[in-house]
Amino acid sequence: MKKENGFTLIEMMVVMLVISVLLIITIPNITKNNSNINNKGCQAFVKMVQA
DSSP states (O other), X not given: OXXXXXXXXXXXXXXXXXXXXXXXXXXXXXXXXXXXXXXXXXXXXXXXXXX
């Protein structure tokens, strides 16, 4: 019998596909909300300085 060590090419391709789909989904959401995050951070900083 032959021992199989490591991953096959197909398994590696499936993992890469899953990771790329997750990145395709998350990156547009992060960039879309980036200005909203910056505005809230600036507002919090102003309130902290005023206190």
